[in-house]
Amino acid sequence: xxxxxxxxxxxxTALFWxxxxxxxxxxxxxxxVKRAVHAAMCLVFVMVSMAILYIAQEAPFLGVVQVVVxxxxxxxxxxxxxxxxxxxxxxxxxxxxxGQRWIGVLIGIGLAAVLAGVVARAAFPPAVGLSGGDxxxxxxxxxxxRVLFGDYGVAMEAVGVLxxxxxxxxxxxxxxxxxxxxxxxxxxxxxxxxxxxDGVVLTPLPSPGVYARSNAMDTPALGxxxxxxxxxxxxxxxxxxxxxxxxxxPAAELVETRVSAEEEA
Amino acid sequence: xxxxxxVVLAAALFAIGATTVLLxxxxxxxxxxxxLMLNATNLAFVTFAxxxxxxxxxxLAFFVMVVAAAEVVVGLAIIVTIFRTRRSASVDDVNLLxx
Numbered sequence: 001x002x003x004x005x006x007x008x009x010x011x012x013t014a015l016f017w018x019x020x021x022x023x024x025x026x027x028x029x030x031x032x033v034k035r036a037v038h039a040a041m042c043l044v045f046v047m048v049s050m051a052i053l054y055i056a057q058e059a060p061f062l063g064v065v066q067v068v069v070x071x072x073x074x075x076x077x078x079x080x081x082x083x084x085x086x087x088x089x090x091x092x093x094x095x096x097x098x099g100q101r102w103i104g105v106l107i108g109i110g111l112a113a114v115l116a117g118v119v120a121r122a123a124f125p126p127a128v129g130l131s132g133g134d135x136x137x138x139x140x141x142x143x144x145x146r147v148l149f150g151d152y153g154v155a156m157e158a159v160g161v162l163x164x165x166x167x168x169x170x171x172x173x174x175x176x177x178x179x180x181x182x183x184x185x186x187x188x189x190x191x192x193x194x195x196x197x198d199g200v201v202l203t204p205l206p207s208p209g210v211y212a213r214s215n216a217m218d219t220p221a222l223g224x225x226x227x228x229x230x231x232x233x234x235x236x237x238x239x240x241x242x243x244x245x246x247x248x249x250p251a252a253e254l255v256e257t258r259v260s261a262e263e264e265a
Numbered sequence: 266x267x268x269x270x271x272v273v274l275a276a277a278l279f280a281i282g283a284t285t286v287l288l289x290x291x292x293x294x295x296x297x298x299x300x301l302m303l304n305a306t307n308l309a310f311v312t313f314a315x316x317x318x319x320x321x322x323x324x325l326a327f328f329v330m331v332v333a334a335a336e337v338v339v340g341l342a343i344i345v346t347i348f349r350t351r352r353s354a355s356v357d358d359v360n361l362l363x364x
Binding site: 006008012013016017020023024027028030031036039040043046047050053054057058059061062065066069070073074077078081082084085086101103104105107108111112115116118119124125127128129130143144147148151152155159162163165166167169170173174176 | 266267268269270271272273274276277278279280281282283284285287288289291293294296297298300301304307308311312314315316317318320321323324326327328330331332333334335336337338339341342343344345346348349354
C-alpha cells in the first residue's frame with residue numbers, strides 16, 4: 001500500500017463485521033416481520049447502524065445528519081402515521097395478482113445477483129481516504145461546507161425550495177375542509193334559546209326522588225302539587241317501563257314501619 | 266479488510282429494500298423499503314467518496330437525504346389521505362385507476 005493509500009484499521013474492521021451482519025438481519029426483518037411497528041423498529045436499527053458506519057468512514061457530519069434526519073424525523077413521522085392508520089394494520093394475504101409473491105422473490109434475487117455481479121466485476125481504484133494522510137484532514141464538515149456552498153450553491157437553494165414545497169404539499173394534502181359551521185358555546189346557547197317554545201327545558205332536569213327508604217334512579221320525584229315529575233327519571237328507564245310509581249313508595253314505607261312496630265310490640 | 270466490503274453491504278441492503286417494495290402490501294412498509302434503498306445508496310456514496318478521496322460523494326449523499334425527507338413528508342401525507350377516504354393502508358385496495 002502506498003503511503004497516501006488508505007489503511008483500514010483493525011478497529012474499523014471489527015466494527016464492520018459486528019455491525020454489517022446485524023444490519024442485514026434487521027433489513028431482512030423489514031421483509032419478514034408481520035407488524036408494521038416492528039418493521040419500523042428494524043429500520044430504525046438499520047439507520048442508526050448506518051450512522052455509525054458513516055462516522056467510521058470519515059463522514060462525521062453525515063453521521064450526525066443521519067441520526068437527526070432519518071431516525072429523528074423520518075422514522076418518527078413513520079411511527080406517527082402508523083399510530084394514525086392503526087397499529088394493527090397488517091398485510092392482507094390475498095393475492096390480487098396471481099403468483100406475484102414468487103415473481104417478486106425472483107426479481108429480488110435477480111437484482112441481488114446483478115448487483116453482486118457488478119460489485120465483483122468492477123475494478124475499484126486503490127482507496128485513497130479523505131484525509132490523505134494530512135492530520136488536519138479535509139474530511140471534516142468544513143470541507144463539506146466548502147463544496148456544498150461553493151460548487152452546489154444553486155442546488156442548495158433548489159433543495160430549500162423543494163423542502164418548502166413539500167411542507168406546503170403535506171399541509172394541503174392532509175387539510176380537511178369543514179362541511180358544517182363550527183359549533184361554539186355561543187351557537188349552542190342560541191340554539192337552545194331558540195328551541196324554548198318547543199318545550200325544551202333550559203335548566204338541568206329535576207333529580208329523582210329521595211325518600212326515607214328509597215334513593216334510586218327509578219323513583220320519580222314529587223312536585224310541589226304532590227304529582228310525579230316524569231322528567232326526573234332517566235329517559236331510558238321510562239321507555240323500558242322500569243320506573244317505580246312514586247305513590248307506592250310512601251305506602252310501602254308505611255306498611256314496613258307498621259310491621260316492624262308490631263314486631264317490637 | 267477491503268473497502269469494497271462497504272459496497273457489498275450497500276448492494277445487499279439495496280436488494281433487500283427493493284424486495285420489500287415488491288413483496289409487502291402495507292403501503293407504509295413499502296415506503297420503508299424505499300427508505301432502505303435510499304440509505305443503501307447513501308452508504309455507497311460515502312464509501313466511494315472515501316475511495317476516491319473526494320468530498321463530493323458526501324455532498325451528494327446529503328442531497329439524497331434532503332430529497333428523501335421531502336419525499337417522506339409528501340408520501341406519508343398521501344398515505345394518510347388515502348387511509349381517510351378508503352379506511353385501508355394496503356396497496357391492493359388502491360385500484361381506482363384500473364381500466
